[in-house]
Amino acid sequence: MDSPSTSSFPSRSRTDTAVRALLDRARAGHGGALLVRAETGMGVSAVLERAASAFAAPPVRGRGRWPAPPSAPGGSVASRPAAPPGAGRLSTVPVEFPEPVVRLRGVRAETGMPLAGLHALATRLAGPGAARELLGSSRPGDAPPATVPVLGDAVLLLLQERTRAGGPVLCCVDDVQWVDPVSREVLGFVARRLGAGMPVALVMGLTGIGPGSPPDGLLGGVPEEVLLPLADAEVETLLDRSLPEGADPAVREALAHGAAGNPGLLADLLERLSSARLTGVDPLPRPLPVDGPRLRRTEQAIRSLPHPTRELLVFVAAACEVRGEAEIGVVLRAAGPAAGSTGPGSDHPEEGGAGGAGSGAYPAAPAEAAGVLRREGDRWRPGGPLVWRAVRRVASPRQVREAHRALAGALHGAVDPLPRLRHLAAAADGPDPDLAARLAAEVEAEGAAAVRPPGESADALLCAAELVTDPDIRAGLLTAAAEHTWAAGRPQTARTLLERARVLPAGDVTRGRAALVLGTLQRECGVITDARESLTQAARLLGPHDPDRAGDALRIAAEAAWVAGTGSPVSPLAGAGDGSPGPRDDYGAGMAALLESGLAAGTAPLRRVLERARRSEHSADLLRAAVVAMLLGENDLAYACASRGLAVARLRGERVLEPHALELLAYAELRCGRQGRAAAHAREGLRSALRTGQRNSAAHHHAALAMAAAIDGDPERCARHAADAEQDAGAHGLGIAATMAEWALARCDLALNRPRQAALRLGALLRNGSGRGHFALRTLALPCFIEASVLAGRPEHARPALSHLATWAAATADPQAVPQLLRCRALCAPPETAPQAFAGALEAHRGADNAFERSRTQLLHGMALRRGRRPRDAREVLRDAVIGFEQCGAGAWAERARGELRATGESDHPAGGPAPKVLGALTPQQLRVARHVAEGATNREVAVRLSVSPRTVDHHLRNVFSALGIRSRVELTRLLVDAPETPGPR
Numbered sequence: 001m002d003s004p005s006t007s008s009f010p011s012r013s014r015t016d017t018a019v020r021a022l023l024d025r026a027r028a029g030h031g032g033a034l035l036v037r038a039e040t041g042m043g044v045s046a047v048l049e050r051a052a053s054a055f056a057a058p059p060v061r062g063r064g065r066w067p068a069p070p071s072a073p074g075g076s077v078a079s080r081p082a083a084p085p086g087a088g089r090l091s092t093v094p095v096e097f098p099e100p101v102v103r104l105r106g107v108r109a110e111t112g113m114p115l116a117g118l119h120a121l122a123t124r125l126a127g128p129g130a131a132r133e134l135l136g137s138s139r140p141g142d143a144p145p146a147t148v149p150v151l152g153d154a155v156l157l158l159l160q161e162r163t164r165a166g167g168p169v170l171c172c173v174d175d176v177q178w179v180d181p182v183s184r185e186v187l188g189f190v191a192r193r194l195g196a197g198m199p200v201a202l203v204m205g206l207t208g209i210g211p212g213s214p215p216d217g218l219l220g221g222v223p224e225e226v227l228l229p230l231a232d233a234e235v236e237t238l239l240d241r242s243l244p245e246g247a248d249p250a251v252r253e254a255l256a257h258g259a260a261g262n263p264g265l266l267a268d269l270l271e272r273l274s275s276a277r278l279t280g281v282d283p284l285p286r287p288l289p290v291d292g293p294r295l296r297r298t299e300q301a302i303r304s305l306p307h308p309t310r311e312l313l314v315f316v317a318a319a320c321e322v323r324g325e326a327e328i329g330v331v332l333r334a335a336g337p338a339a340g341s342t343g344p345g346s347d348h349p350e351e352g353g354a355g356g357a358g359s360g361a362y363p364a365a366p367a368e369a370a371g372v373l374r375r376e377g378d379r380w381r382p383g384g385p386l387v388w389r390a391v392r393r394v395a396s397p398r399q400v401r402e403a404h405r406a407l408a409g410a411l412h413g414a415v416d417p418l419p420r421l422r423h424l425a426a427a428a429d430g431p432d433p434d435l436a437a438r439l440a441a442e443v444e445a446e447g448a449a450a451v452r453p454p455g456e457s458a459d460a461l462l463c464a465a466e467l468v469t470d471p472d473i474r475a476g477l478l479t480a481a482a483e484h485t486w487a488a489g490r491p492q493t494a495r496t497l498l499e500r501a502r503v504l505p506a507g508d509v510t511r512g513r514a515a516l517v518l519g520t521l522q523r524e525c526g527v528i529t530d531a532r533e534s535l536t537q538a539a540r541l542l543g544p545h546d547p548d549r550a551g552d553a554l555r556i557a558a559e560a561a562w563v564a565g566t567g568s569p570v571s572p573l574a575g576a577g578d579g580s581p582g583p584r585d586d587y588g589a590g591m592a593a594l595l596e597s598g599l600a601a602g603t604a605p606l607r608r609v610l611e612r613a614r615r616s617e618h619s620a621d622l623l624r625a626a627v628v629a630m631l632l633g634e635n636d637l638a639y640a641c642a643s644r645g646l647a648v649a650r651l652r653g654e655r656v657l658e659p660h661a662l663e664l665l666a667y668a669e670l671r672c673g674r675q676g677r678a679a680a681h682a683r684e685g686l687r688s689a690l691r692t693g694q695r696n697s698a699a700h701h702h703a704a705l706a707m708a709a710a711i712d713g714d715p716e717r718c719a720r721h722a723a724d725a726e727q728d729a730g731a732h733g734l735g736i737a738a739t740m741a742e743w744a745l746a747r748c749d750l751a752l753n754r755p756r757q758a759a760l761r762l763g764a765l766l767r768n769g770s771g772r773g774h775f776a777l778r779t780l781a782l783p784c785f786i787e788a789s790v791l792a793g794r795p796e797h798a799r800p801a802l803s804h805l806a807t808w809a810a811a812t813a814d815p816q817a818v819p820q821l822l823r824c825r826a827l828c829a830p831p832e833t834a835p836q837a838f839a840g841a842l843e844a845h846r847g848a849d850n851a852f853e854r855s856r857t858q859l860l861h862g863m864a865l866r867r868g869r870r871p872r873d874a875r876e877v878l879r880d881a882v883i884g885f886e887q888c889g890a891g892a893w894a895e896r897a898r899g900e901l902r903a904t905g906e907s908d909h910p911a912g913g914p915a916p917k918v919l920g921a922l923t924p925q926q927l928r929v930a931r932h933v934a935e936g937a938t939n940r941e942v943a944v945r946l947s948v949s950p951r952t953v954d955h956h957l958r959n960v961f962s963a964l965g966i967r968s969r970v971e972l973t974r975l976l977v978d979a980p981e982t983p984g985p986r
Helices: 013-027 044-056 116-126 128-135 148-166 181-191 232-242 249-259 263-271 293-303 307-323 328-342 364-369 385-394 397-410 418-427 433-443 454-465 471-487 491-502 508-525 528-542 547-564 586-597 599-613 619-632 635-651 655-671 675-691 695-712 715-732 735-751 755-766 782-791 795-811 817-828 834-845 851-867 871-888 891-903 924-934 939-946 950-964 969-978
Strands: 032-038 101-105 169-174 200-207 224-226 373-376 379-382
Touching (some): 013 032, 013 169, 013 200, 013 224, 044 169, 044 200, 116 128, 116 148, 148 169, 232 675, 249 263, 249 491, 263 293, 293 385, 307 328, 307 379, 307 385, 307 418, 328 397, 364 373, 397 418, 418 454, 433 471, 471 491, 471 655, 508 695, 528 547, 547 586, 586 619, 599 795, 619 635, 619 655, 635 655, 655 695, 675 695, 695 715, 695 891, 715 735, 735 755, 735 891, 755 782, 755 795, 782 795, 782 817, 795 817, 817 834, 817 851, 834 851, 851 871, 924 939, 924 969, 950 969
Parallel strands (some): 169 200
Antiparallel strands (some): 373 379
16 A cells, blocks of 8 residues: 555646646746745645756747757756766856756744845855855855845846846745745845746745744745646545555545545554554444644644734634634634734724734634635635644643633624534533433434534534433434435445444434434345345334334335336335334325336326425436436426526535536436437446445446447447446346346347347347236337347347337327337338338427437438438438437447448549558449458348348448459458458448
8 A cells, every 4th residue: 555645646626727837937037926825734745846847848849939059959947967066156057958847945043144045045046155145155144145135136147137138937845834034035026026037936835834934924926837737537546545455444544534635644543553454354434534744844834833823813703613614703703812913803803003913913814824714704624634633632632612601692693593502512522411411302302403514513413412311312323324424425425424323322213213214225236135224214113203214214215226227116015014113205106106007007196296396306206217217207397406406406515416416417318319418427326325335326337337338339338337337236226227227238139230149139138927027117118029030130139119109109298219219110110111101200309309219210211212212312211320320429230321321322532531452443342242241140130230131241242352353252351351340331
C-alpha cells in the first residue's frame, strides 16, 4: 500500500488553470504573480511542482515570443546547462544559459532572520556574489541596509537581466509563510510590479497558518487562489491509488468521510491504520485516529494565535461541529466578552477602526486572515478539517462543553430547534433520556426530512443514542440513524450502525424497523432474495404495531420482486400473511396487481400515482412515478418525473437516490431513441452508484451502457458493459439488468448483420422455464426477436410472437408499440404485400418521435423493395435510413444500410475512395458475397444475410472466382485480407 504523496495529489482544475494562464502570459512577455494558499495537506506544493514542470518543458510552437539567444546551442531554454554557483555579479549577466525555473522554499528556522529569504532568492538568481552586493552584507541576519523599494528595484533588475539572458522566468516560492517578514514584503513589492515587458511569473504557495499568513498584509494586492477540499470523485480516485487490494468497503467509506477532502489528512489516516484494519479483519476504531506532522504543525500554529482568537475559535468549532458552518451573530452572542469590543450583540462587526482587523478588538481577524475561517456573508465556514481537529486538541473538554452550552443559549427561540438540541446534547455530562427523546422527535417530525439533509438528521440521532441507557431505545435510535445515513449515500456506515443495533436486546417494533432498513440496503447493494426475506420479516414484525411502515416494507418487497422478475413475483406479498397489512397506497396496490394479473389489472391505481406525482415535491414520489410511467409506456412522462426527482434529491442531499434517478433517466431516454443522452446519464449514474456502494444500481447502469453501445454498433464496448452487468446481475438476482444486457448483445448482433446469433440469444430469453428473461422486458424485446428470426430464415418462429406483441400494443401507451407491431407484421407478410405493409408502418412512425426505430423500419422496407426487384424505390428508402442512423450516431446500423444501398447498384466509391484494382471487376452484390464468404459464412448463411436463395449465392461465388482468377475460399480470404480496405459491405 502506498500512501498519497505530494506528487500523487489530484490536479486542481481551477487553480491549475489560473497558473497555466499566468505562465502563458509570461511566455508572451507579460509577467504577473499568483498566491496559492490552503490549509496544510491540501497540496499547495503539488500545484507549484506542476507549474515548474510545465514551464520547464519546451513551449508550444507559436506561443510566446522569446527565442533562444543567438549564441546559445540548439535546444530550448529548458535544456541548457546551469551555470556554477557564484557566476556573475549584479552588474553583469548572471548566467549565460540559465534554467527557466527558480525554486525557493521558506524555512521555519529562518523566519526570524531579516533578509534571509531575499538572500536565498538573490543567490538562486545570480549567485552568492550578487546576493552580497544586493544586501550589502555577508550575514543575512544583520539589519537591512536599504528600504523595501530599493531592495525591490534591485530584485526587479536581477529578474530583468535573467530574462535577457534566457527568456521568460518562473519563480516558485513555496511555504512563503516561513519567509522572513522583510523578504516577504519585498516579494509583495515585486509581485505588484510585474507586468508588460517583464516576462516573469511569480507563484507563491502559502500553506496552513502561521506568522507568514496575513494579518501583516505584506502580500496584499497579489491575486490569490484558494485550494478547496477535493471533490468526492477526486477522493475516490486517490483511494483507488492508495488502498490495498481487497480493502473493506466500510473502511473506504470511513476514510473518504473522515478525510473531508484533504489529501494530506487522508495520508495521515492511512498511516495510522494497519493492513488488518484496512481489509476489515480487525474492527475500525471510532473515531478514526488522526495524528501526524500536519496536524501537529496546525496545532502549533493555532497556539501561536492571540488568546482571544483561540477562545473564539472554540465557539466557532463547536458551531461547525453541529452545522458545518457558524452564524457570526450566534457565535458572537455566545462568546460574549471573548468576542472583543464588538460585544455579544453585534452581528456584523465593522471592518477597520476599533473593530477592524489589526486593532486587536476583533479577535476573528487573525483567523480570517490566516485562512482558518472563511467569511461568507453572515457565516463563517471552516478552513479545513485539520483546523477543527487541532482546535479540539488545543481546547479542553470543559471549554468545548461550555461553548456548546453557550451556543444553545444563543439559539433559544430559533426557528429550527434541532441545532440548539444538538448543542445541549454535546454539553451534557451524562445520560439524558428526555433530551434524547426531544432530539428524535424533532428529526422524525412531519416535514422535517423535506428541509434537512439526511446526514444532519443521522448525526442528531447518533447524539441521541449516546444519551440513553435503555437498550431498546438505543437500538431504535441507531436504526433510525442508519436509515438516514443510508439516505446520505453511506451504505457501509449504515450497515455498521445496524450491526451495533442488532446486538442490543430490542422489541418487535425496533427489530422490524431494523429489518426494513436492512432490506432496503440489500435491495440496492445485495442479493434481491435476501432483501425480500428481510422486508417480509419486517412486515410481519411491524404489522400489529406500525401499519404504515409495514406497508412500506411490502411496497419495497414488491419493488424487489419486480427487479428480480423471476420465480414467483408475488411471494413477498403473499408471505406477509397472518393478518399483516397489504400495500397501503396506490403504488403498492398497483404493483401487486401488475405482478399477479398483468398490466391491465394494475393500470387504475398506477394512474393515480402519476396524478399525485404532478403535485409532489418529494424525490421518492417522483422516482416512483417515473417507474410507473415507464411501465405504462409513457416514456416522456417517465423522463420528466425522473429529471424532477433527480433535481430534488440533489437539492436535499439525498445522495443515495441519485444513481436510481439517473438509471430511470437512462432507461427512459433509451426508450425514446436518445441513446447519446442515455449513455451520458448512465456513465454519471455508474460513477455515483460506485461511490455510494450501490452495486445493483451499477449493474443497471452497465446494462444501459451496453444497450447504448449496441445502438452505436460497438461490439467490444457492448460486450464489456454486458459482462460487467451480468457479473452482479447473476449473483444478486437482478432480472432486469441481466435481461437488458443479453438483449443489448442480441441487438448488437442485429446491427452487425448476424441475425442467427441474435435469434438464438433472444430465443433463450423468451422461452418458458428456468433461465428465461425478465417477464416485462421479454415483451419489449419481441420486435428484435421477430426481426432476427425472419432474417435468419425462420419466420415460423416469429409468427407466434406476433400475437403477444399485439396484446401488449393494445394495452400500453408506448408510442413505439403500434409502429413496431406493424413493422413486425410486414416482416412476416408475403413478399408481394410486404412493401405496402412497411409503408403503413412508416406512416405510423410519424406519430412516434424515435428516429432510430423509424430508420430500422426504413432499412427493412428497403430490403423488401430490393428483394421485390424494385431497386429504384429501395434506394430512396435506404438513403433516408442511412441519414437517420447517422443522425442517431448508430454507426454500425448506418453501415448496414449503406451495404443494402450498394446492393441496389448505387456505389459510394466517390465518398469512400476508388475500389482496389483487384476487386474493381466485381459487382456490388458479388463484393458482398465475397466479403461474407471470406468471413467464414456458408452459402446458406450468406443467403439469409442477403435475402437471396443459396443458389443465387452459389452463382455469384462462381463468378467471383472466375473474375479474380482463384479456385478456393482460402484464396479468396487471403486476397481480401491482403487487399486495401474498401468501402464494400461487411
